[in-house]
Amino acid sequence: MRYIEPHGHMVSRVTDDYQDMAMAGCACICEPAFWAGFDRRSPEGFYDYFCQLTEHEPKRAAKFGVPHYCWLCINPKESEDVRLARDVVALIPQFIDRPNVLGIGEIGLNKNSRNELQVLEMHVDLAARLDQLILVHTPHLEDKLKGTRLILDVLKNDSRIKPERCIIDHVEEHTIELVLNSGFWAGMTLYPESKCTPARAIDMLDNFGTERIWMNSACDWGVSVPLAVPRTGLEMRRRGWLAETIDKVVFQNPARFMGQCPKFKIP
Numbered sequence: 001m002r003y004i005e006p007h008g009h010m011v012s013r014v015t016d017d018y019q020d021m022a023m024a025g026c027a028c029i030c031e032p033a034f035w036a037g038f039d040r041r042s043p044e045g046f047y048d049y050f051c052q053l054t055e056h057e058p059k060r061a062a063k064f065g066v067p068h069y070c071w072l073c074i075n076p077k078e079s080e081d082v083r084l085a086r087d088v089v090a091l092i093p094q095f096i097d098r099p100n101v102l103g104i105g106e107i108g109l110n111k112n113s114r115n116e117l118q119v120l121e122m123h124v125d126l127a128a129r130l131d132q133l134i135l136v137h138t139p140h141l142e143d144k145l146k147g148t149r150l151i152l153d154v155l156k157n158d159s160r161i162k163p164e165r166c167i168i169d170h171v172e173e174h175t176i177e178l179v180l181n182s183g184f185w186a187g188m189t190l191y192p193e194s195k196c197t198p199a200r201a202i203d204m205l206d207n208f209g210t211e212r213i214w215m216n217s218a219c220d221w222g223v224s225v226p227l228a229v230p231r232t233g234l235e236m237r238r239r240g241w242l243a244e245t246i247d248k249v250v251f252q253n254p255a256r257f258m259g260q261c262p263k264f265k266i267p
């Protein structure tokens with residue numbers, strides 16, 4: 001089954017994961033900038049991370065025949081220090097034209113704090129000025145609905161931002177409608193424990209349709225399954241979905257969203 005992993009934190013995975021993903025039909029991987037499993041203390045730490053995402057990780061992926069794209073930002077989990085965030089955001093323009101960079105992400109909120117909000121606005125302004133796509137992380141559990149509302153307000157209040165150029169990731173049953181009804185794209189993150197299971201994701205597709213939606217595995221530092229997207233594709237088949245519709249959700253939709261960046265080549 002051909003599919004795209006549109007949100008995978010490959011720097012936290014072993015090469016065996018690349019091999020498994022390639023064998024399962026992964027046509028390309030897109031890696032948003034995120035937490036490294038520990039807090040970085042200086043802009044230099046982020047400089048090195050941006051080099052890892054734009055130089056080293058694409059080479060590692062290429063060994064398995066998988067094109068690798070990325071997104072750049074300081075993630076919300078490390079955005080409490082506004083001064084550090086300002087210095088990191090200032091590094092981004094020198095990396096933005098690199099061939100595998102698709103846009104700004106994953107930005108957003110983690111604890112919905114005032115400082116995180118300020119850093120979110122900084123990133124949205126940067127994306128608008130540089131005419132970049134945006135990938136958004138929404139908070140977990142009880143903070144999710146409030147955080148999603150705050151994020152959508154920031155994006156809607158900036159007249160330079162087009163909703164069809166933003167994806168709001170980690171949606172759940174209580175936030176997906178809000179996102180889609182405002183014209184944004186929605187991402188469902190498939191996690192074995194928290195976030196969204198394959199069964200819940202397919203129920204959401206049943207209820208809300210297959211327009212402007214993608215699925216990803218996140219495959220990060222936590223308990224996550226790098227093959228969650230093709231496994232969910234199999235489960236869709238078991239539940240009677242047509243192969244063509246499965247292909248739309250796991251391949252054509254992410255290709256259409258990321259194809260808005262001229263650097264993205266349909267694999």
Ligand SMILES: [Zn+2]
Nearest residue numbers: 032034106218
């Ligand atoms: Zn992520």
